[in-house]
Amino acid sequence: MDAALLHSVDDGVATVVISHPAKRNAMTAAMWRALPELLDALSADRAVRVLVLTGDGLTFCAGADISSLAGKEDPQALAVLAEEALAAFPKPTIAAIRGFCVGGGSQLAAACDLRFAEEGSSFGVTPARLGIVYPASSTRRLVSLVGPATAKYLLYSAELIGAEHALRAGFLDELLPAGQLERRVAEFARILTTRSQLTQAAAKEFADGRTGRDAHWAAEAAASGDTAEGVAAFLERRTPAFTWTAGG
Template identity: 90%
Template sequence: MDAALLHTVADGVATVVISHPAKRNAMTAAMWRALPEVLDALAADPAVRVLVLTGAGPTFCAGADISSLTGDEEPQALAVAAEEALAAFPKPTLAAIRGFCVGGGSQLAAACDLRFAEEGASFGVTPARLGIVYPASSTRRLAALVGPAVAKYLLFSAELIDAEHALRAGFLNELLPAGQLDKRVADFARVLTTRSQLTQAAAKEFADGRTDRDAYWARQAAASGDTAEGVAAFLERRTPSFGWTASPAGAPASEPGRTTGRRGD
């Protein structure tokens, strides 16, 4: 199968699949370039409430496919642009990881809000094997996620760590037994689709360190009516029907619909 980014939308959950089986789902230059476009389209789709990023088959992503890069392209710039687009996605993102999550794969996983993995997965940040200076933004994101000491351990050594180590280090949110990752991710994503998008969008910005939007989110909360709806639903023992919906700019959008799509290389 050719290298491709596949994506579908079902029941509020967008799933983006990194598919390059011949190279353990290594990202080609075309795939790095395509990812921001795919994410922009999904962010603008009001049917999307949650995004799941995963790999085809038994591997998440083994990094960048160096053989696909030409002399006039800067592989690091392509990877950073894709990483930043993923980090900026305005709705919750979850990496579902099995097998190798190495190099650019770890870069993409770290840019997601949450990371669930299956036992047997391996993680590594490997630029020291090639004499590459890891991007400043990627280094800071990794250090914020696992702490400076663990980030230095990974970057200095370029050694792979197992899933249990990644969980202890804080890289992973959950570690699942073999065969249970897909169900757990599906169940958790379904839960996220029922929660307040207003709460999620504000919490994402606050947790990611943004400090210039406090007043904006206070105004959104006051105008949305979601708090009153949430309290009423709790007292009436029913599922809340929250009205605020997210758009790429963080402002309310229209009510959800549904789309599907595919992006190749």
């Protein structure tokens, strides 16, 4: 089957599927190039409130399809551009992982806000197998999730770790029994669609270390009326009708 990034939008949740079944969903050069453009389109869609990134079938992503990258533009640069576009997506992002999440797959998963995985999944950061210097930005992102010791363990050895290890290390946020990943991710994404986009957008910037935006978010909160609506809805025991949306 052809390698492609598939996507759909349903009830506020955009789902992007990494699909390259012949190579365990390894990312081709064309897929790396296509991801930022797809993310730009989805971020501009006001119907989208949450993004879920997953893999086709029983594998999340086994990394980069080296055969598609040989002799072409710098494969590492392509991966970093895609990773940074995913990290910069202005709405909550969830990686839904089953099977192998290795190399470029781990890069993409780490760039998401949250990572949910199914038991039996495997994780690895594997540039040491190819003599590649892992990008500084990707290394910092990995360290922010798992700490310097585990990041060194993964980068030095290029060994795979199991899902339980990944959960203990802080790479994963939730680990689900077999057969429950899709339902749990759908349930959690639905919860996120009901929450304040204002809160989520500000929290994403603050948690990701962006500074100098305190006054901006205070002004956004004051102008939106969402705080007053949230308090009123709480007191009236009803679902709040927040109006602020990412991108205005």
